[in-house]
Amino acid sequence: MKLNSRDIAAYFRDxxxxxxxxxxxxxxxMRVALKRQELVAALIGPEGEAEMRLARIAAADLRKDxxxxxxxxxxxxxxxxxxxxFVEDATDGLAPVIKTALEDWREGDxxxxxxxxxxxxxxxxxxxxxxxxxxxxxxxYNNPPTRAEIEAELTRAGLREMGRDAMAxxxxxxxxxxxxxxxxxxxxxxxxxxxxxxxxxxDEVALNAPATIEAEIDExxxxxxxxxxxxxxPVMQRLAGQGVAPVTLLIMGERHFRTLYAIASAPGGPAQxxxxxxxxxxxxxxxxxxxxxxxxxxxxLEQALRLLMDTDLTLRSAAQRAPAMALVExxxxxxxxxxxx
Numbered sequence: 001m002k003l004n005s006r007d008i009a010a011y012f013r014d015x016x017x018x019x020x021x022x023x024x025x026x027x028x029x030m031r032v033a034l035k036r037q038e039l040v041a042a043l044i045g046p047e048g049e050a051e052m053r054l055a056r057i058a059a060a061d062l063r064k065d066x067x068x069x070x071x072x073x074x075x076x077x078x079x080x081x082x083x084x085x086f087v088e089d090a091t092d093g094l095a096p097v098i099k100t101a102l103e104d105w106r107e108g109d110x111x112x113x114x115x116x117x118x119x120x121x122x123x124x125x126x127x128x129x130x131x132x133x134x135x136x137x138x139x140x141y142n143n144p145p146t147r148a149e150i151e152a153e154l155t156r157a158g159l160r161e162m163g164r165d166a167m168a169x170x171x172x173x174x175x176x177x178x179x180x181x182x183x184x185x186x187x188x189x190x191x192x193x194x195x196x197x198x199x200x201x202x203d204e205v206a207l208n209a210p211a212t213i214e215a216e217i218d219e220x221x222x223x224x225x226x227x228x229x230x231x232x233x234p235v236m237q238r239l240a241g242q243g244v245a246p247v248t249l250l251i252m253g254e255r256h257f258r259t260l261y262a263i264a265s266a267p268g269g270p271a272q273x274x275x276x277x278x279x280x281x282x283x284x285x286x287x288x289x290x291x292x293x294x295x296x297x298x299x300x301l302e303q304a305l306r307l308l309m310d311t312d313l314t315l316r317s318a319a320q321r322a323p324a325m326a327l328v329e330x331x332x333x334x335x336x337x338x339x340x341x
Contacts, residue, residue: 047333
């Protein structure tokens with residue numbers, strides 16, 4: 001049977017231990033691998049692999065030896081307890097072999113867990129598991145984790161006390177990181193909070209978040225918005241070395257200064273405006289953006305936006321002959337000087 005998005009979280013939280021097996025499939029290989037680890041651990045426990053109750057079978061090996069899966073399903077382990085036979089990176093070509101194992105499965109046999117990449121609706125593997133009365137087809141989409149999934153990850157990492165703002169910061173972080181990076185961030189945060197019973201704060205989330213190229217790009221806009229002209233050249237050199245496109249710098253620059261404009265021009269002033277942003281900003285970045293919006297006049301922000309848009313148009317013009325990165329850097333220097341007016 002196929003699980004819908006509402007049932008998937010419940011399934012991973014408390015999997016059906018009497019089932020014949022499950023197919024986990026999706027475009028993001030890391031997401032599939034992490035969910036498979038979570039499922040196997042829930043089925044056989046943390047010591048299951050050490051007690052040899054997990055049989056791993058690569059798809060290539062199963063193609064060479066079609067009996068390997070059924071042998072693993074029927075084999076009796078040295079240690080008592082539930083067992084799992086895991087087939088990694090399966091394709092539709094293995095559907096007949098897996099079908100045989102599912103048909104011969106009996107109560108007490110190893111549960112059959114299969115992982116695969118993206119499968120369309122005509123996939124033989126999908127049809128096999130979706131049509132089986134005692135097996136599950138579990139699609140894993142590239143959607144950001146839900147609050148319930150984040151809470152489950154937090155519990156697994158050992159984090160239980162957190163403020164509302166910290167949870168909102170984690171949800172925002174989950175949307176920008178890969179599943180693997182997000183889980184590592186939670187584990188790092190849990191280690192950071194070990195022995196500390198105070199609720200997790202947005203500042204602590206930001207402190208333990210990985211440094212991404214987006215964060216480094218953000219730094220150039222903080223430099224501009226704070227009028228730090230001397231820091232423009234070294235930051236631009238670093239970004240150019242990382243291969244960041246000039247057009248990308250302009251587009252993201254416009255986004256930063258539009259945000260500052262929205263904060264500064266909000267009824268009630270910047271302090272009210274920053275609280276109305278969607279998605280919200282948390283932690284040190286929130287305080288920094290608020291200070292920047294308070295330091296600029298509305299007219300200055302309008303000039304900054306015009307400068308960025310004019311530079312973008314110049315960059316896209318067929319008549320433009322100057323080096324693109326040099327053109328952007330010159331515009332950034334002019335923008336930073338607007339801060340002093």
